[in-house]
Amino acid sequence: MQAVRVHPNRVNATTPYSAANPAPVTAIHVDKGIPIPQPNGPGELLIRVRATTVIRDALTWPETYSKEYAILGHDFSGTVVSVYDEVEGSPFKPGDEVFGMARADRGGTWADYAVVMVDETCLKPEQLTWAEAAAAPLSALTAYQALFDKGGVVPPDLGNPDGLSLSQVHDSQGGQCRLLVTGATGGVGTYLVEMGRLAGMYVVAATSSNSRNKQFLESLGASEIVEYAELLSRTAKFDVIIDTVGGQVLKSCWELIGEVGTLVSIDSASYNFVEMHRDLGLGQQKTGVRALFFIVAPSRDDLGQISKALKSGLITPFVSSEMALTDAILAYERSEGQSIGRGKIVLIV
Structure with missing residues (x-):
């Protein structure tokens, strides 16, 4: 061969x-x-x-x-x-x-x-x-596990599109649970936007260019699209942030995450970001934040859910x-x- x-x-x-x-x-x-x-x-x-x-x-x-x-x-x-x-x-x-x-x-x-x-x-x-x-498989599994396994979001029933509940997921204060996806137009980011929407979250998609990507991200179900330069000007904090970019964008996520939120990075160069950021003094006041890097693992059960969503057109x-x-x-x-x-x-x- x-x-x-x-x-x-x-x-x-x-x-x-x-x-x-x-x-x-x-x-x-x-x-x-x-x-x-x-x-x-x-x-x-x-x-x-x-x-x-x-x-x-x-x-x-x-x-x-x-x-x-x-x-x-x-x-x-x-x-x-x-x-x-x-x-x-x-x-x-x-x-x-x-x-x-x-x-x-x-x-x-x-x-x-x-x-x-x-x-x-x-x-x-x-x-x-x-x-x-x-x-x-790799991109969709990464998104699924980052959001539902590591991010702690309750997964929707992707096998039942007719009965799929798109009701809002609420945070501890009763507001709609807010998800930030960095690198939203990337291979993993597109699935994160779609899955966050299916889970009933308010999905903010971060991108380098609204003019180039806004319409596309809206078609995936993003509630809001924002360029990186505008992120830090936002006052509303996020309950879950899934980072696919790393670098300075990941560093800025500490300002954006809520006091008891979850910050997950899948950027391969950020495998030790928690330790590195603590050494830089980032996030020291946010002791309630759960921060972690993870690598996707094969899972037939998770892939089965993704297969159902692909079959019904819920994800693309x-x-x-x-x-x-x-x-x-x-x-x-x-x-x-x-x-x-x-x-x-x-x-x-």
Whole structure:
């Protein structure tokens, strides 16, 4: 089979690539003649990959260097080829069309075939294309877990669109619960806006340009759209802030969060932001704020809820472009650019 792998440092073998010394894009190679992996343990499935996504900054992740010649990629859509023969009562069978997200330390979906776990996989909504299905799992799961698991917001019943309650969620003072989403037009941000609306929250979407993004964010259900330069002028505080940007924007969130709010960041460079911000004296007076960084984890239950929402059109997968797996290097370079359009770059396998 063909697979896109990260090759070792050939310029300086004594300095291997790592998160501290990330591989350049030139270390990515489309290799052929790679053996097809096989399920070798309970809960494993062999998938014929049909589409996968390009994840920005994947070459900076420590998990990328957990082994030599690691195959990149986490999102996938495709067809079940085989199920480990000792699994009884598996929810999947050969021929099933599925989608999902391989765990961060496993990956391996930039290939013709990939071994994934049952817990990482769900049946694909029939009306979605391979590209649309692949574009959803990592971003939608991140949004779902950030808002409902880490943010403490009660999730709506996404499996019952006709009976979905869009009644307002109230804070401890009886007002409508306020959610701020930074990076609202990004891959995770769009799902956060939609899910916050579905949960009955007052959703404020932060963006770099109202003129460019206001109409789009309103279509997703944002209650209010605000540019970053205007954020600190707001007097109303937020009950929940989900940050996808990091940096100075994340620092400013301490001024915006309520006294007993929840501040969550998913920005990979902000993994230790709580400690760093405390050292800078940020948020010292807000002892009731729950602040944390988290990394998404596969969950078949959460993915099942997302699948229902995708099937009923409650949330929307966005694909900015489709490229061939053989163009993976170019696709990764484009993902690192300032703007790739709305949605994910999808590799068609």
